[in-house]
Amino acid sequence: MIIIMEKNATAENIQAVINILNEHGFRAILHEGDVHTVIDALGDKTTLSQSRLEAMDGVNQVKLIRQPYRMASRDRKEEDTVIEFSNGVKIGGANRPVFMIGPCSVEDDYDGLLQVAQAAKEMGCQFLRGGAFKPRTSPYDFDGLGEQALKYLAQAREATGLLVVTELMDVVDLDLVCNYADVIQIGARNMQNFRLLKAVGKCKKPVILKRGPAATIQEFLLAAEHIMYNGNEQVILCERGVKSFDSAFTRNLLDISAVPVIKKHSHLPIIVDPSHGTGQRYLIEPMAKAGIIVGADGIMVEVHHNPAKALSDGKQSLSIPQFKEVFAKLNNLIDTLPLEKGKTNSFTE
């Protein structure tokens, strides 16, 4: 850390900072500049927080040199994390991007779900996604079928061999969801629900962590760190758009550059969700392509057998024929391009 003192900091202020640094095992090096005194602190940041130093009298600011996440950092682990499933599917590294598709929420119509799952299988998708418990901004909206949905998902897995992704909203449902899901999803609105992060940190299933609507990349990686620190290193990040000042044409602003930024700073796999990321059906194809070309490890898209009758998010879902058309193009893109995936194929710096 670098501690920059106020212009008018007293000798006592400076000494107090040095004392606390020493108490915590830091080496403090003092530089008296023309305006400010600056203290370099070399040591282990986990033992003394930035905010404690910031609160001290005479301290102007405290700057971190190292990123505050560790386990999620590329500095600590240079190799890409690859998550492997029992059926051989792999996410991350130099592997082909995976596809996760399905309805926003699983509805009381197993046939519809099965149609989607069969189409997914046909197009080479590896994962079936669908919500059993849905976070809904308004209490008047459909909030999910609950366990029945999980059963339908498991049934569709039996029928197709697809892996199942579903969202966990509450610690109390952890065992239930783990029983049915192959991958547990943490939704954007729960990205900083630290109890939930801790809970999935203690379970053995891979976790998809969606970026919060206003989460910085640092906050996003720190949320992943919560899961990893609690024992689960199988974290898949998911970029799904951030809030912006313009919501006239898109629901969120899908931050495509987050993919190469995160690839540079973290070894974790990252996928892109153009359905939530844009909220517009016609943008799914171009934004999925953009995600793939910048190195995403997977694409998550909402597909519904009858979007106009979907109980949630129909506007951003593809119908089955649209899905086939779009994913044929995505497969073609992946087949054609020498994708530059994984750390050994990074972009020109």
Place this chain on the structure above:
Amino acid sequence: MIIIMEKNATAENIQAVINILNEHGFRAILHEGDVHTVIDALGDKTTLSQSRLEAMDGVNQVKLIRQPYRMASRDRKEEDTVIEFSNGVKIGGANRPVFMIGPCSVEDDYDGLLQVAQAAKEMGCQFLRGGAFKPRTSPYDFDGLGEQALKYLAQAREATGLLVVTELMDVVDLDLVCNYADVIQIGARNMQNFRLLKAVGKCKKPVILKRGPAATIQEFLLAAEHIMYNGNEQVILCERGVKSFDSAFTRNLLDISAVPVIKKHSHLPIIVDPSHGTGQRYLIEPMAKAGIIVGADGIMVEVHHNPAKALSDGKQSLSIPQFKEVFAKLNNLIDTLPLEKGKTNSFTE
């Protein structure tokens, strides 16, 4: 609702919209414009969601005329909601703004907490606040004392008569927190943790709901609606700053205008938290004053007996002498001004 059809919508598209409206008991009135066809739909929006209509072929957009929240809306209940405690303290309406102060997190130092509580009592504060369970962006930061903190808070209540405010982070702690707290706080990062909202909706204690860092006012009121819809109408809103493009000088951007905006559209009380809202000690006084002058029903401020040693958020905490100085000025402001609080004293429109 007003449904605006695409320029090239077909007669079938239009008929399909009319059919679904009729099925749900809406009266549909058709207007063929020079460019677009527009359908006025009169009926009960809770039976048919906006998003379902938006997903239909040929629909360009669906505009709501009424706000989607109901129980929280001033349209439904014109009188200000006033929340009254057993000791006679009242929040909302034409009542004097209340003060809620205390450390960010309760630490293992009961004497320090008691000093803060006694100072609070002396300055006319009604509430002691303090975190037992702390959401922390980084897993390496102090995350609260847990039940011991709740015991300390209760002990300080015994000693001073102050009411206790503390945050609930997880449904599993609901009974525990209810046993000790007079007011349950839902933190900003949990504003859309719908399970938690539902849970506190079913309990009998007043709830402080903090605005999410990127929550629109509509999302904020819909989160309150979740609590109210589940049975608890004692909701106190709390403005605590939103994310902005500039975090060089302040941690968040405290949205002072949210107070009069919400007063116009909702009957719920609203308080202001300048500590989290700015993250800067020197801004607590001016921003608390700004909150009071625009009609806030209370001010929540972090006070610590030794901010430089606080385990969290020391930078934005007042020391006890600073607290006394600032709150003497706030009391003076309230005494001096004919505050225009409550619906009967609204600002000039």
Place this chain on the structure above:
Amino acid sequence: MIIIMEKNATAENIQAVINILNEHGFRAILHEGDVHTVIDALGDKTTLSQSRLEAMDGVNQVKLIRQPYRMASRDRKEEDTVIEFSNGVKIGGANRPVFMIGPCSVEDDYDGLLQVAQAAKEMGCQFLRGGAFKPRTSPYDFDGLGEQALKYLAQAREATGLLVVTELMDVVDLDLVCNYADVIQIGARNMQNFRLLKAVGKCKKPVILKRGPAATIQEFLLAAEHIMYNGNEQVILCERGVKSFDSAFTRNLLDISAVPVIKKHSHLPIIVDPSHGTGQRYLIEPMAKAGIIVGADGIMVEVHHNPAKALSDGKQSLSIPQFKEVFAKLNNLIDTLPLEKGKTNSFTE
């Protein structure tokens, strides 16, 4: 327009709105809903502004059905605008994306500029870009060589046959810049400098209009409308990133989805600038690729013969060897892919 009256609007309020609509030749259709009265106004919006209606007593809100831009709108002109230069180069429609490269600002080193121009020629670029007048956030930074820079650019054009793009900052320089440039650039900070838009609207050269750092897409298209309305329909839009709440890793957030959104709503060509859009050299390649794959009509990148000595924006510039490496990949991408450019090849909706 649709005018939604307040719940408590009086009959006089409603009549006043109908009267003003009639005065301006609108047909007003009245609907009395269960809560609000709604007035449909059919007519020519240019004769009566939305804001005037909004200011009337009893009016709750006024909603536009048609977008407020006209000449820039795809509704008015379905065919893609293609801009053609005397040397046969074309921008827009189904044409191959163009490349515009060069230093942020032209410095007093013609040889360096020529090296860049020659490399550009070699890699198949069509345009040499470079600033003669530079907008600089701080008055202490280098603000451009002025006319000498224009001369160097013209000299490099002589030597290579590249077309010259340079920024106009002030109406007084219009003739000077027109004398030297093939394309006039309006910078992001001047996107709403309406005098400048008017001036370039009256000149005959194509104009690159950069999106303002916080401009909505509607504001962006309205700025283009200013130029077109004043007589110049040769407008090339340029997405160059917007302000976001996270500037730790990128200078701006490059809004890749703006390309397909604008393609849907406007016939104007749009290019992408990943240098300013990210501020990071290592992001130029992936974000250029993302721009191309979503249908951008060109890519603008900063290239400097010695970035570490550049007087401006060196951090986001490629060196000549880096440029060659990246653009070989971009050319390869364009050659390999069946790009879906122009209106006849739109993405799956």
Place this chain on the structure above:
Amino acid sequence: MIIIMEKNATAENIQAVINILNEHGFRAILHEGDVHTVIDALGDKTTLSQSRLEAMDGVNQVKLIRQPYRMASRDRKEEDTVIEFSNGVKIGGANRPVFMIGPCSVEDDYDGLLQVAQAAKEMGCQFLRGGAFKPRTSPYDFDGLGEQALKYLAQAREATGLLVVTELMDVVDLDLVCNYADVIQIGARNMQNFRLLKAVGKCKKPVILKRGPAATIQEFLLAAEHIMYNGNEQVILCERGVKSFDSAFTRNLLDISAVPVIKKHSHLPIIVDPSHGTGQRYLIEPMAKAGIIVGADGIMVEVHHNPAKALSDGKQSLSIPQFKEVFAKLNNLIDTLPLEKGKTNSFTE
């Protein structure tokens, strides 16, 4: 400056940075940390820009310790800047906040303008504001009367003794506007029109500089620095709201905390514009009060003799009776409170 090198920076990279620092007269002090090498650079930042260092190989980041503005900084000039007019009116320091009111744009109705000016005089306002040249987002909106408007303003000044504030949009109008105006306003959209800043820097009239819709406080102060650096130190800053992710209830988010933040870091006076800052008539009173209570040196409000017929921004204008009612309250607030204005009366830190 503090230069933080990449983890894998070579000895050559480090030496190159030291060399360039030495060339520019900086003293470079090297610290080899456990992960990164850090270089402290002591010297005059105007001779070597941050961005040049950032572009060098092996440099991770460059952090400024001092703010990049100088003339605008409180560090350089501790005393509040007070701007005094020939009629004795003063802005800044411990002086009573001034009031600037008038129509958004001056229309072809001198009597209406005179009514507003007379009411302003009656309520103790010092300035009459009104636009002669109006920046308009759409080319189809009214863009000002031009010189005729300036004549009307001058005529109203004759009649009332009020000082005249009007916006300059283009360097070519500088002499014209200076002939009529007592204070020149630079609009928010022109905050980074550096040619305009330079031009008003060379004139002798006080300048009101409005904050850009997405300008950080640092960018805002650097824009003021442009004016000051070019010779005019009479700069009045104006907070008028910033873009946010929520525009459902307010046009902009008025950043009240910007007032005490800027007071701490700069000696320049700052006023608040709640009309543009909120876009809502009913928010003018509370937000003007909030501005005053946090120490603003003035309030600028739109007043129109007939808002429902205003050619621009009627929705955010007060009528004359509303104006009188609101400003009576503002005068009362100022009379009642011991305002803590100027550096000698700062808030509790």
